[in-house]
Amino acid sequence: MxxxxxxxxxxxxxxxxxxxxxxxxxxxxxxxxxxxxxxxxxxxxNSASGIDLIIAARGNDVQILLATVFGVGSTGAGIDTSVLKMVEGLDPVEWAVPIMMGDNHRGFPVIGTTRAYFDRYGQTESGALSFAAGGPFETSDGAVVGAEVAARFGYAPGDVIINAHGSGAVAFDVHDEAPFVISGVLTETGTAVDRMVIVSTEGFDALHQDPDDAEADPLSALASVPEPSDDSHAHEEHHEAGHDAHDDHSHEEHDDHEHGEHDEPGHDAHDDHEHEEHVEEGHEAHEEHGHDSHDDAAHEHEHEPNTINAIYVGLKDKTAVLSIQRMIAEYKTEALSAVLPNVALLALWSITxxxxxxxxxxxxxxxxxxxxxxxxxxxxxxxxxxxxxxxxxxxxxxxxxxxxxxxxxxxxxxxxxxxxxxxxxxxxxxxxxxxxxxxxxxxxxxxxxxxxxxxxxxxxxxxxxxxxxxxxxxxxxxxxxxxxxxxx
Amino acid sequence: MPLLSIRDLKFSWPGASAPTLDLPSLDLAAGESLFLGGPSGAGKSTLLATLSGVVDVPAKSVEIDGTDVGVLRGAARDRFRADHVGMIFQVFNLVPWLNAVENVLLPCRFSTVRRDRSGSDPIHTARALLSALKLDDASVLDKPASSLSVGQQQRVAAARALIGKPGLVLADEPTSALDEDAKESFVSLLQQECRDSGASLLFVSHDKSLAPLFDRSLDIRDINAGGATR
Known part of the structure; x- marks a missing residue:
């Protein structure tokens, strides 16, 4: 038949x-x-596997999860490093890893954390993080890149990279004064880590405690105001050029020069050889100083020294998760949320x-x-x-x-x-x-x-x-x- | 005892006012060949329908090989047909996408009786039958039936009606699509094979010129009191 x-x-x-x-x-x-x-x-x-709780400033569970684990969006505010100490001190807590965020590397999120991150993160299903090349960072200027980041830009241990403020693909502000040296490349995990650049908390902090910030030139701040249209263009140029040589020049010289160049395109008047070099760099120097004031005013960058964005927590006793969560929620000093990744994921699925x-x-x-x-x-x-x-x-x-x-x-x-x-x-x-x-x-x-x-x-x-x-x-x-x- | 025996067979198509068939008596002996002539509408095809068990007939009116066809119902009638009756039609006898040998072997799919009677190797038997009907070219036998000529198709149909030695072969105008020369050779080949397998042949046709080739010939109008309206 x-x-x-x-x-x-x-x-x-x-x-x-x-x-x-x-x-x-x-x-x-x-x-x-x-x-x-x-x-x-x-x-x-898998991206959230191995994490029992994510602690961050009080906010929406899904938002916290997306921001911390997937590098999408941002947490509402930072939390003080004292919270980390407090959490580490809790009895059922096996480990706690700080997470700092807010920077990106050519569009990929940069995470500031400790070395424990590599041991603790992703212990189930996808397996612990392993290195395709190199190893965890040993120094504050070390960086570990995810598989996708490495593949996209052809990074290998020993390469020098520069990170930028914000989470967008277009870098408006580059931390070119603090480059990182790649210490390791992670093997592919199929999780959000593939798209991340991971640096130490010290390295992350160092970017934001730039000594230059303290003596930001008020004149340069003024100079940046009349010409906002120049900004984006100049930044991009700067990003590619990636210089940091002009720090030795005095601000006054900068300033003079800046105005000179902008107001009168012909700069024959500047005969000094030092200025000569400046002529080419002036743009960027100007912008760099300019953005400091921007930054303070616009709060595009959430990170402040001595604060972290989130804490990944692993528990010895998984049954304690709800009591810890309640405890965190009732924490007096700061308004905190403790997110159960799986619960937040369920909330996310209900949206999608x-x-x-x-x-x-x-x-x-x-x-x-x-x-x-x-x-x-x-x-x-x-x-x-x-x-x-x-x-x-x-x-x-x-x-x-x-x-x-x-x-x-x-x-x-x-x-x-x-x-x-x-x-x-x-x-x-x-x-x-x-x-x-x-x-x-x-x-x-x-x-x-x-x-x-x-x-x-x-x-x-x-x-x-x-x-x-x-x-x-x-x-x-x-x-x-x-x-x-x-x-x- | 005749192989086929009809007694007081009355049959009307649904909606018809008068019976199409009103047949007091008709017998066909085992191994006999009967030519049944008559014009269209005289009830020839209806008679074949009653004999092949496609339509319901009253009990005790049609008996084939000792079985009262009238008491059989549905699938049992289909099985009975598969076991005891071989049929040849005017045209369109073959399944177009099967080759000649596969077409010949079709009854063996539905009747274990005929498969058992086809010997240990039904395929061989089928080829032998086709060969006896002058179809032994391997290239013809392996082609799909749709690519055969009408004459070839009718001979394949004859072989199919005969495989597994059914007691009765019903032929419904099998020669009407053939030319004059082919007609006579087909009829004589068919009769020869029926004789060899011991089958009775009821050959229905309006072509009276073929009548002398049979043991006996009848005109349906002479035995059927009904009909003519159809």
């Missing part, structure tokens, strides 16, 4: 092929959406759930369209196959057999569609996974179907078989009416 079904379908391979293709596409889409969803969630969950559901509904709709395509294909062929069915009847086939033959054909079409769909997804996975992983930190995952996907595939198969009953019922009625000799 199956052999006959296959021969019959092969005889109509073009229209059957189209039906198979539409089912395959829908299968690939359903599985693809499901996998993306699961992998994305897994990637997110609508979009996911929409995607799933779309995928199911496509599957239904594929099934309808198959039913239409089978129905359309029935009329031209009436003679064929009559022949089968004449050699002894019952109407039930003919009916069953149609169901078998539907099953075969669905089955081939399923196999082709899985194969298509495997092909897409093979091609797209490296790209997805590089772009988003997660891929489609397994090439072969995994547990719950078999259930999904079985469901689609059953649906196909049931859909086959529609033309089968029609053919049953038809063969009964036609008898053995069809006269068309």
């Amino acid at each position: 199956i052999g006959l079904g296959m021969k019959s379908l092969w005889n109509r391979r073009f229209s059957v092929g189209l039906a198979v293709l539409s089912i395959a596409m829908s299968v690939a889409l359903i599985l693809g959406v499901e996998r993306l969803r699961n992998e994305a969630r897994k990637g997110f969950a 759930g609508t979009a996911e559901t929409a995607l799933q509904v779309m995928a199911v709709a496509v599957a239904i369209a594929g099934m309808i395509g198959m039913v239409v294909m089978l129905m359309a062929s029935l009329e031209s196959r009436r003679r064929e069915f009559a022949i089968f009847r004449s050699v002894g086939a019952t109407p039930g057999w003919v009916c069953g033959q149609i169901v078998i054909e539907a099953c075969l079409v669905t089955l081939v569609g399923l196999v082709l769909g899985v194969a298509m997804l495997a092909g897409v996975t093979f091609v797209a996974d490296p790209i997805l992983t590089a772009q988003y930190g997660f891929g489609l995952g397994a090439v072969v179907p995994v547990d719950q996907e078999w259930v999904l595939l079985a469901a689609i198969f059953c649906f196909g078989a049931v859909a086959g009953l529609i033309p089968a019922w029609r053919v049953y009625r038809m063969t009964l009416a036609d008898g053995l000799a069809v006269r068309l």
Whole structure:
């Protein structure tokens, strides 16, 4: 019967092929959406794995989670380092790792932390952090870069990098006075860490305790005011140039020079050789001083010395998590929140759930369209196959057999569609996974179907078989009416 | 005891005012070949429908090989047909996407009786039958049935009707699509094979020129009191 079904379908391979293709596409889409969803969630969950609590200034759980673990957005305010001491002193606390944020390196978030971060973070599922090259930072100017950061810019241990204020991709303020030396590159984790640059808390603080800040030149601040339009342009130029040689020059000279250059493009008047050098650097020098005042005024940069943004906490006794959370929430000195990463993730999923559901509904709709395509294909062929069915009847086939033959054909079409769909997804996975992983930190995952996907595939198969009953019922009625000799 | 025995068979198509068939008596002996002539609408096809068990007939009116077809219902009738009756039609006898041998072997799929009677190697039996019907070119046998000529198709259909030695072969105008020369050679080949397998042949046709080739010939109008309205 199956052999006959296959021969019959092969005889109509073009229209059957189209039906198979539409089912395959829908299968690939359903599985693809499901996998993306699961992998994305897994990637997110892994990013927070090993952390029992995240302590930050009082705020929204999801916001704190996104900011601290994924480097998206920022926490409301900093918390005092005394909180870290307090948390470390709590009995059920096994470890506490400070997290400082607010800087970026060419668009990738920079995290200030301690060496314990590498030992404590990501202890489950994705495994502990390991190094593809080098090791943790030994000095305050050491930096560890995530796999994606390293891959993007071709960093290797020993390279010197410069970080910038803010979390955007465009650096408005570069800490070029404090470069970092890469001490290690992390292996790929598929989590947010891949996109991070990790430095020591001392190194992070050092950026923000720049001695120059104290003696910020009021004149330079003035100078920056009349020409705000120049800022972005100059900054970019500065960023690329990455100089730091002009610190020795006196501010007065700077100032004079600045105005000279800006007001009168021709700078023949500056005959001093020292100025000569300045002429080229003046722009940047001016801007650098200018931004200090900006910074203070605009608060684009949340970090202040002796404050941290968050604390990752691991507990000896996991059952204490709620009591610790309550304790943190009731902390008198500062308004704090203690976030359970998994609870915050659930809150996050409830937000993204609508979009996911929409995607799933779309995928199911496509599957239904594929099934309808198959039913239409089978129905359309029935009329031209009436003679064929009559022949089968004449050699002894019952109407039930003919009916069953149609169901078998539907099953075969669905089955081939399923196999082709899985194969298509495997092909897409093979091609797209490296790209997805590089772009988003997660891929489609397994090439072969995994547990719950078999259930999904079985469901689609059953649906196909049931859909086959529609033309089968029609053919049953038809063969009964036609008898053995069809006269068309 | 005749292989086929009809007694007081009355049959009306749904909605018809007069019975299409009103057949007091018709017998066909085992191994006999009967030509049944008559114009269209005289009830020839209806008679074949009643004999092949496609339509319901009253009990005790049709008996084939000792079985009362009238008491069989649905699937049992289909099984009975598969076991005891071979059929050849005017045209469109073959499943187009199967080759000649596969078409011949179709009854063996539905009837264990006929498969058992086809010997230990039904494929060999099928090829032998086709060969006896002058179809032994391997290139023809392996092609899909749709690429065969009408004459070839009818011979494949004959082989299919005969495989597994059914007691009764019903032929419904099998020669009407063939030219004059092919007609006679087809009929004589068919009769030869029926004789060899011991099957009774009921050959229905409006072409009276073929009548002398059979053991006996009848005109349906002479035995059927109904009909003519159809």
